[in-house]
Structures are given as structure tokens and as C-alpha cells.
Amino acid sequence: MPRLTVLAALAVFLCVGGFWQPYDPDTVDMLARHSGMTASHLLGTDHLGRDLLSRIMAGGWRTACVILSVGAIGFLFGTLLGTAAAVLGGWREKVILRFCEFFIMMPTLIVALTAAAIFGLSPLSAGLALGLACVGPHALLAHSLSQRVLGQPFMLAARSLGVAPARMITGHLLPNTLPLMFAYVGNQAGLAAVAYASLAFIGLGADPSKPDWGSMLFEYRVFIFDHPMLMIWPGTAVALTVSVMNRVFDDGQE
Amino acid sequence: MGLVRFGMQSIAGLLVISLASFSVITLMPADPVAIAIRVWSLPATDETVAALRAEWGLDQPVPLRYLHWLADFLGGDWGRSFRTGEPVLAEFVERLPVSLSLGLAGLALAIALAIPLGFFSAAYPGSVADRMSRALSVFVQAVPAFWLGLVLLWVLGVQLRWVRPFANDWTAIVLPVLLIALHSVAVLSRVYRRDLKETAGQAHFRTALAKGLSERQALWRHGHRSALYALLSALRSEAGWVIGSTATMEILFGLAGISQFLVQSIAARDQMVLQAYVMVIAVWMLVLNASANLAMRLLDPRLARCPG
Numbered sequence: 001m002p003r004l005t006v007l008a009a010l011a012v013f014l015c016v017g018g019f020w021q022p023y024d025p026d027t028v029d030m031l032a033r034h035s036g037m038t039a040s041h042l043l044g045t046d047h048l049g050r051d052l053l054s055r056i057m058a059g060g061w062r063t064a065c066v067i068l069s070v071g072a073i074g075f076l077f078g079t080l081l082g083t084a085a086a087v088l089g090g091w092r093e094k095v096i097l098r099f100c101e102f103f104i105m106m107p108t109l110i111v112a113l114t115a116a117a118i119f120g121l122s123p124l125s126a127g128l129a130l131g132l133a134c135v136g137p138h139a140l141l142a143h144s145l146s147q148r149v150l151g152q153p154f155m156l157a158a159r160s161l162g163v164a165p166a167r168m169i170t171g172h173l174l175p176n177t178l179p180l181m182f183a184y185v186g187n188q189a190g191l192a193a194v195a196y197a198s199l200a201f202i203g204l205g206a207d208p209s210k211p212d213w214g215s216m217l218f219e220y221r222v223f224i225f226d227h228p229m230l231m232i233w234p235g236t237a238v239a240l241t242v243s244v245m246n247r248v249f250d251d252g253q254e
Numbered sequence: 255m256g257l258v259r260f261g262m263q264s265i266a267g268l269l270v271i272s273l274a275s276f277s278v279i280t281l282m283p284a285d286p287v288a289i290a291i292r293v294w295s296l297p298a299t300d301e302t303v304a305a306l307r308a309e310w311g312l313d314q315p316v317p318l319r320y321l322h323w324l325a326d327f328l329g330g331d332w333g334r335s336f337r338t339g340e341p342v343l344a345e346f347v348e349r350l351p352v353s354l355s356l357g358l359a360g361l362a363l364a365i366a367l368a369i370p371l372g373f374f375s376a377a378y379p380g381s382v383a384d385r386m387s388r389a390l391s392v393f394v395q396a397v398p399a400f401w402l403g404l405v406l407l408w409v410l411g412v413q414l415r416w417v418r419p420f421a422n423d424w425t426a427i428v429l430p431v432l433l434i435a436l437h438s439v440a441v442l443s444r445v446y447r448r449d450l451k452e453t454a455g456q457a458h459f460r461t462a463l464a465k466g467l468s469e470r471q472a473l474w475r476h477g478h479r480s481a482l483y484a485l486l487s488a489l490r491s492e493a494g495w496v497i498g499s500t501a502t503m504e505i506l507f508g509l510a511g512i513s514q515f516l517v518q519s520i521a522a523r524d525q526m527v528l529q530a531y532v533m534v535i536a537v538w539m540l541v542l543n544a545s546a547n548l549a550m551r552l553l554d555p556r557l558a559r560c561p562g
Contacts, residue, residue, distance in 0.1 A: 052495070102267060108494060112503065113513075114275065114532060117520045118282050194398045198502050201400050204520050217401060221506070222406045224419060231408075237402035243396035 007248045010241060014064035017057030025050060025058040025211045035228055043233050046220065052230065055211040056237050062212055063241065065123035066130065066196045071130030071189035078138020079174075079181055085139070086146035087169060097143065103136035112195060116204045121212075126199055130192045134185075141184055145177040186249025190242045199236045213238050260547075264540050268533070272327075274362050275532040277523050278321050286523040289310065293337075310336060323529070333526035336541070337519055342530050345515060350534065353511035356427075357538075360434030368485065372446030373478070377470050387430045387447065391440040399433045400502040406433075420508060430503035437499065438492045438504045442485050449484035452536070453477035483553050486546050493542040497535060 022042070029049030038045045043052040085096040108130065115129035148172070149155065158172050201215025208215055213234040220230035287306045291298050307313045311322065326333065330344040375384035406429060411419035418425070450473055453459055462472040475501060501513035507512075519527040 102270075104491070110500070111500075113516075114278070114528075117516070117528060118278060191395065194396075195498075197398050198256075198400060198498065201502055202505050202517060204517055214398075217404065218505075221404055224404065225412055227413065228408045229345070231401075231404050235398070235404065238401065239397045243392070246395055 002142055003248045006244055010244050014060040018061030019055035021057045023051035023054040025054040046230055052233060058236060059211040059213045063125045063193050066127045067189045069127030070134055070192040071185050073136045074134030074188060075185040079142045081139035081207045082127040082142025083146050086141045100136040100139045108133040112199055116199050121199055121204055126196050130195055134188050142181055145180055146173060149173055149176045183249045187246055190245030193242050268536055271535060271536045279528050280316055282523060285409060286562045289523055290336060331528050335527055342526050347516050349510055352509055355498055356430055357496050358445060359431045361496055362437040364438030364442055368442035368446055372443035376447040376450035377473055387443045391444050394437045394440045399499045400506050403433050403506050419533035426507045430507050434496055434499045441492055442488055444488045445488040446481045446485045450477045479553060483550055485548050489545050490546045
């Protein structure tokens with residue numbers, strides 16, 4: 001239960017950031033530059049007097065969009081392809097698996113890098129690219145899980161009882177594979193947050209005026225001499241988000 | 255037999271990648287000619303536009319351009335950068351060693367560290383090595399390497415004053431290699447440890463113990479080979495990660511590698527550079543994959559005997 005509470009708290013923090021921040025994250029206030037941590041600016045302000053907490057919250061929402069779209073795309077298409085491959089069998093199974101393996105060979109970050117370079121970096125384009133890159137491994141996992149379940153005696157029993165194929169998949173196959181798939185997808189979506197931060201840090205096609213955790217780190221890296229907290233906070237946000245995601249979805253895998 | 259088949263598959267894969275990336279890159283929304291005219295403040299007359307298009311071959315239909323590009327690319331002419339007018343190949347030849355040595359040094363260091371770490375955490379469960387490798391694998395998943403690099407620069411450079419942050423000296427080589435290796439060390443040492451543990455549960459391992467080997471000797475003599483095999487197969491997926499972190503490290507430490515070049519070329523929609531980058535990465539992945547496969551074949555004679 002405490003795990004779910006932490007996850008809920010994280011979700012609330014990330015979602016609230018999409019609609020409300022203490023200050024406008026883009027308002028420049030040259031009088032309040034580098035204010036440090038004060039009562040009015042909880043995490044201080046940056047070199048342009050922008051409120052850091054507001055920028056982190058706004059960036060949190062953008063990160064949450066990436067996590068959600070990566071999770072949704074990877075889960076949906078991965079389960080679909082993997083289950084289809086296992087159920088169909090024969091040459092169609094081979095084609096799907098070969099396709100997925102080929103997809104895996106291209107490194108995730110490179111796929112996303114190219115997509116970001118071409119379409120510009122936004123939560124949508126990054127989420128799409130990282131999500132598509134996730135489909136391959138998900139499909140392979142779904143395939144191997146489904147095959148294991150299909151070999152079980154109760155599947156044979158169901159088939160000999162004359163259960164319709166569609167009913168077999170929804171009623172007997174998926175309930176056995178989905179929980180594990182779900183844990184895996186949560187883990188992968190957490191990693192996508194790191195990948196998104198890396199992309200924004202590289203700055204390919206990213207809009208520097210938009211507060212992303214990665215681009216904030218790139219912008220604030222020059223202040224490590226005088227104002228190190230500027231780069232500590234966004235990094236902490238990334239690390240916390242990902243470790244919460246990993247802890248919640250990692251149900252004793254080792 | 256297996257070699258021929260592998261070669262055919264690789265060539266087909268590279269062709270598919272080149273075709274896919276060529277079509278995506280040409281269909282990019284922004285027009286390189288418009289950008290060039292703006293950047294170089296050329297007069298935006300019809301003649302200039304037509305001249306630039308003709309010079310870069312943009313006036314031809316896309317399939318023809320692809321074939322042209324492919325023929326030139328194979329012949330060693332990678333085109334000229336739209337941005338600088340310099341040959342792309344020369345730029346890559348200059349920058350590739352930087353990225354390659356970063357990535358390969360990172361991978362090599364990772365393997366060198368992962369084996370002892372994995373071995374001692376398997377041989378002594380619950381020991382310092384075991385707990386360290388477990389903590390490390392949790393840590394590197396959540397903490398982006400480039401942020402860790404920033405924090406390290408802050409601690410080592412600003413607090414302790416051991417290094418000069420963002421300076422162009424040996425620390426700008428050593429730190430990135432360490433950071434690139436860190437993630438792979440965690441992943442590979444866990445893989446290695448898991449495989450050793452599996453061996454320890456098998457009958458031939460118990461026989462070895464019964465013959466009087468100590469647990470450590472038995473693990474090394476009877477488990478190391480197969481664990482190394484598992485490590486190599488994990489290395490294939492780790493390679494992609496290494497390339498990605500090389501990119502962030504080049505940006506963070508200001509190293510003149512190919513990813514830095516890519517970032518500079520993106521704003522100009524430099525199609526030739528983008529295309530070359532995708533191809534270089536694809537070949538790199540392929541070579542790493544092939545060498546891991548080759549090493550696995552050498553380790554496991556059963557694989558070498560069966561074709562394919």
C-alpha cells in the first residue's frame with residue numbers, strides 16, 4: 001500500500017504541474033535573480049528571476065505526458081503484436097518476431113534522437129518515438145509469456161471444451177499475461193523519463209523557452225560555480241520520478 | 255554458410271534503414287534552402303533558390319535522389335554539408351575516433367569491472383560486492399548519466415577543486431568514460447551474477463564441489479564461461495545504450511564527436527549530415543552485434559557447429 005501512496009503522490013504532483021504553478025514559469029523578473037530558497041520562492045529563482053519550483057512543476061507535466069504516451073503505445077502495440085504472434089503461429093509469427101528483433105537492433109535513444117531532430121522535440125514527438133521504440137521488447141515479452149501460457153494444460157482443456165478463439169484470448173490468455181506486462185511497461189516508462197531528459201539535455205530541436213527538466217539542466221549547467229542548486233533540483237526531480245516508478249512496478253523481479 | 259547468411263541479412267538491414275531514414279529526412283517539414291537563404295542572408299530570388307536546389311540536387315524526384323545518394327555513399331562521396339559546404343565524410347573521419355574511443359573505452363571498462371563485481375557478488379551473497387552491485391543497478395536506472403556528470407563536476411570541481419569543470423584536459427576524457435561505463439557495469443554485473451547463480455544450482459556444479467573444489471574455484475572453472483556468454487548476449491542490447499550516453503557526454507563535456515556535429519547540423523536541416531549519422535550509427539550497431547555474436551560462437555562450440 002505505501003508504494004501506491006507514493007505513486008499517487010507523484011502522479012498528483014506531476015498532474016497539478018500541468019494546470020497550476022505558484023508563478024508563471026516563463027515570467028522574467030530581473031529584480032529577483034538568483035534569489036535562493038526563500039518563503040516566496042521555495043526552490044529559489046534562476047538567472048532570469050524565473051521561479052524554479054514553477055518551472056519544475058511545468059516540466060513535470062511534460063515529463064508525465066511522455067511517460068503516459070510511452071506506456072500506452074508500448075503496452076498497446078506490444079501486447080497486440082506479441083499475443084498475435086503467439087496465437088497465430090507459423091510464418092506470421094516469424095514475420096512479426098523478425099520485425100520486432102530488427103526494431104530492437106536500432107538503439108532507443110537513436111530512434112528518438114532522429115525523431116526529435118526531424119520533428120522537433122516535444123512531449124508528443126518524444127513520447128511517440130520512445131513509445132514505438134518500446135514496442136519491440138514488449139512484443140517479444142508478450143510473445144514468450146503467451147507461449148508459456150498457451151502450453152499450459154488448462155488452455156488445452158479450454159480448447160477441448162470448445163471455447164471460441166476470441167474468448168480464449170480475452171478470457172484465458174490475457175488475464176495471465178497482462179499483470180507481468182503491466183509491471184514491465186511501468187518500468188520501461190520510467191526509463192523513458194530519463195531518455196526524454198537526455199534528449200532535452202542534448203537540445204535537439206527542443207524549444208529552449210519550454211521548461212523541460214533536461215533542457216533546464218543544460219541551461220543551468222554553467223551556474224555550477226555559484227548556484228549549484230539550480231541544477232540539483234531538476235536532476236533530483238528526474239531521479240525521484242524514475243525511482244518511484246521503478247520501485248512501484250518492480251515486484252521483486254530479482 | 256552462417257557467415258554468408260549473416261552478411262546478406264546485414265546488407266538488407268542496412269538498405270532498409272537507409273531507405274527509411276532517407277525518406278523520413280527528405281520529408282522533413284523545414285526546407286534547407288529557405289534556412290540557408292536566411293542564414294547566409296542571400297537574396298531570396300527565384301534564381302538563387304533554383305541554383306541552390308540544383309546544386310544540392312533537390313530538384314530531382316526523391317527515388318532518383320535516393321539512388322544517386324546510395325551510389326555516391328558507397329563510392330565514398332558522402333555529399334557536402336548544406337551548412338558549411340565541407341565534405342561530410344572528412345568531418346566524420348575527423349570526429350568518429352572521438353565518439354568511437356569514448357564508447358569502446360566505456361564498454362571495455364564496463365566488462366572489465368562487471369566480471370569481478372559479478373563474480374564476487376555471486377560467490378559471497380550478501381557481501382559488500384553483492385550489495386554494491388545491487389545498489390548500483392537501482393541507482394543507475396534512476397539517475398541520468400549526464401546529471402551525475404554535472405554533480406560530479408560540482409563536487410570534484412567546485413567543492414574539492416580537484417578538476418577544472420568544462421576544461422579541455424584529461425578529466426574531460428576520463429569522466430565521460432567512467433560515466434558511460436557505470437550504467438553498463440551495473441547491468442552486466444547483474445547478468446553475470448545471475449548466470450553464475452544458475453550454474454551453482456546445477457548437478458555438475460555439485461559434482462565439482464564433491465570432488466573437492468572450493469566454491470569459488472568451482473564457480474570460476476565451471477560457471478565463468480557460460481556467465482561470460484550471458485554477459486556477451488546482454489552486451490548487444492547494452493551497446494545501444496552506450497551510443498546514446500556517448501551523445502550526452504559529448505554535449506556535457508564539449509567533446510568534438512559525431513553527436514555534437516549532429517546537434518550543430520540539425521538547425522540547418524543538414525540532410526546529408528543526418529543521413530550519414532544514421533548510417534554510421536547503424537553500421538556501428540551492426541559491428542558491435544556481429545563481434546558479440548562472434549565471441550559467443552567462440553565461447554560455445556555448439557553454436558559454431560550448427561549453421562545459421
